[in-house]
Amino acid sequence: xxxxxxxxxxxxxxxxxxxxxxxxxxxxxxxxxxxxxxxxxxxxxxxxxxxxxxxxxxxxxxxxxxxxxxxxxxxxxxxxxxxxxxxxxxxxxxxxxxxxxxxxxxxxxxxxxxxxxxxxxxxxxxxxxxxxxxxxxxxxxxxxxxxxxxxxxxxxxxxxxxxxxxxxxxxxxxxxxxxxxxxxxxxxxxxxxxxxxxxxxxxxxxxxxxxxxxxxxxxxxxxxxxxxxxxxxxxxxxxxxxxxxxxxxxxxxxxxxxxxxxxxxxxxxxxxxxxxxxxxxxxxxxxxxxxxxxxxxxxxxxxxxxxxxxxxxxxxxxxxxxxxxxxxxxxxxxxxxxxxxxxxxxxxxxxxxxxxxxxxxxxxxxxxxxxxxxxxxxxxxxxxxxxxxxxxxxxxxxxxxxxxxxxxxxxxxxxxxxxxxxxxxxxxxxxxxxxxxxxxxxxxxxxxxxxxxxxxxxxxxxxxxxxxxxxxxxxxxxxxxxxxxxxxxxx
Numbered sequence: 001x002x003x004x005x006x007x008x009x010x011x012x013x014x015x016x017x018x019x020x021x022x023x024x025x026x027x028x029x030x031x032x033x034x035x036x037x038x039x040x041x042x043x044x045x046x047x048x049x050x051x052x053x054x055x056x057x058x059x060x061x062x063x064x065x066x067x068x069x070x071x072x073x074x075x076x077x078x079x080x081x082x083x084x085x086x087x088x089x090x091x092x093x094x095x096x097x098x099x100x101x102x103x104x105x106x107x108x109x110x111x112x113x114x115x116x117x118x119x120x121x122x123x124x125x126x127x128x129x130x131x132x133x134x135x136x137x138x139x140x141x142x143x144x145x146x147x148x149x150x151x152x153x154x155x156x157x158x159x160x161x162x163x164x165x166x167x168x169x170x171x172x173x174x175x176x177x178x179x180x181x182x183x184x185x186x187x188x189x190x191x192x193x194x195x196x197x198x199x200x201x202x203x204x205x206x207x208x209x210x211x212x213x214x215x216x217x218x219x220x221x222x223x224x225x226x227x228x229x230x231x232x233x234x235x236x237x238x239x240x241x242x243x244x245x246x247x248x249x250x251x252x253x254x255x256x257x258x259x260x261x262x263x264x265x266x267x268x269x270x271x272x273x274x275x276x277x278x279x280x281x282x283x284x285x286x287x288x289x290x291x292x293x294x295x296x297x298x299x300x301x302x303x304x305x306x307x308x309x310x311x312x313x314x315x316x317x318x319x320x321x322x323x324x325x326x327x328x329x330x331x332x333x334x335x336x337x338x339x340x341x342x343x344x345x346x347x348x349x350x351x352x353x354x355x356x357x358x359x360x361x362x363x364x365x366x367x368x369x370x371x372x373x374x375x376x377x378x379x380x381x382x383x384x385x386x387x388x389x390x391x392x393x394x395x396x397x398x399x400x401x402x403x404x405x406x407x408x409x410x411x412x413x414x415x416x417x418x419x420x421x422x423x424x425x426x427x428x429x430x431x432x433x434x435x436x437x438x439x440x441x442x443x444x445x446x447x448x449x450x451x452x453x454x455x456x457x458x459x460x461x462x463x464x465x466x467x468x469x470x471x472x473x474x475x476x477x478x479x480x481x482x483x484x485x486x487x488x489x490x491x
Contacts, residue, residue: 071423
């Protein structure tokens with residue numbers, strides 16, 4: 001029910017904002033962009049003249065502003081193309097031209113994103129790509145289950161998981177599936193984490209007495225999963241290196257701390273709602289042990305340069321996947337089961353699951369697309385910046401917030417926003433570093449809800465979404481605080 005209300009609110013708000021822009025602000029093309037727009041649509045060329053200092057709006061130099069605005073089709077005027085827009089740091093008059101300040105022009109710019117039609121197409125494309133991955137990993141999981149590997153892993157993790165998942169019987173395969181999912185998340189293996197997570201949800205659904213309502217165990221698992229605990233934010237570091245950051249890895253420790261804080265917040269919030277005692281020795285021992293491992297890994301990785309860190313993370317992540325595969329096959333040979341038949345049986349289930357989530361994913365991604373194309377995000381960002389400016393507080397963090405606001409809705413959208421922020425303000429600017437930390441310290445909440453609950457046909461998500469968003473908020477606030485702590489002297 002909560003998901004239905006949120007989904008309806010997304011659509012109503014998006015259309016209301018678009019209607020205001022069309023009939024009040026005069027943006028006659030906004031409805032077309034919402035329905036048939038494409039991310040690669042060409043921008044209308046606008047010739048402009050600029051004067052004054054763009055640093056008043058947070059840009060590091062005139063060149064960075066010119067680079068930022070060129071992405072929206074704005075080109076400096078020349079002798080052949082007179083300016084129709086004048087941009088300055090104060091609202092002075094200019095004959096025959098529209099006048100904007102460096103701040104106000106940002107509210108006018110509209111980033112092209114996929115509309116409703118293209119979002120539907122991309123959703124199916126995503127699911128087609130997911131089919132192969134799901135079939136592969138579900139196939140190997142089927143082998144592991146028949147060989148007893150999942151049961152062995154379940155017994156290993158049981159002392160901890162039995163405390164935070166009291167509704168799951170001892171030795172249940174769900175423990176093993178969840179452990180595989182969390183391990184894949186820790187290593188930033190998104191493609192591997194999804195099949196393991198879906199298998200965990202299906203295992204817990206077998207224990208669920210109300211098949212349309214999320215169980216306590218499912219809520220705890222999904223909230224921990226959505227908090228996105230990751231040891232090494234490989235993709236963030238790679239993008240920072242590609243954009244010529246002087247120190248691409250300097251956001252590594254803040255990312256790790258922020259995502260750990262979000263995960264702990266998710267666990268404590270759900271434990272409070274489910275009346276689970278977090279202060280049990282088994283829970284404290286596992287959390288303390290994980291904290292020590294994270295601290296030691298952070299100390300070691302801080303000694304590596306960018307190239308060696310990426311090499312280490314690649315070997316660790318991909319090596320563990322191959323190690324899992326060979327251990328499963330060796331275990332199956334020892335147990336003398338029909339390995340290929342077990343793989344095919346599991347792969348069939350992966351195909352069926354990937355197809356089953358398409359309607360849920362279409363609905364969620366279309367609603368998110370409408371929010372983006374209507375300019376709702378821009379309204380929120382500009383409102384936040386105006387609020388903190390009027391309060392006279394430091395507003396450097398606001399330029400990094402678009403990544404945080406989009407991340408719960410769209411992973412690719414947040415990644416694009418992070419890259420755009422780093423291109424505009426510089427990868428080593430305060431905003432560039434903050435957007436990187438925010439990208440590496442949270443997960444796509446609504447995507448996770450649509451895929452994981454959709455895979456087991458859960459309609460009543462209870463308090464799962466509110467808990468995930470609260471954990472996201474903890475991650476955002478922690479990220480901002482850490483960015484000021486580590487990079488507070490950076491503009």
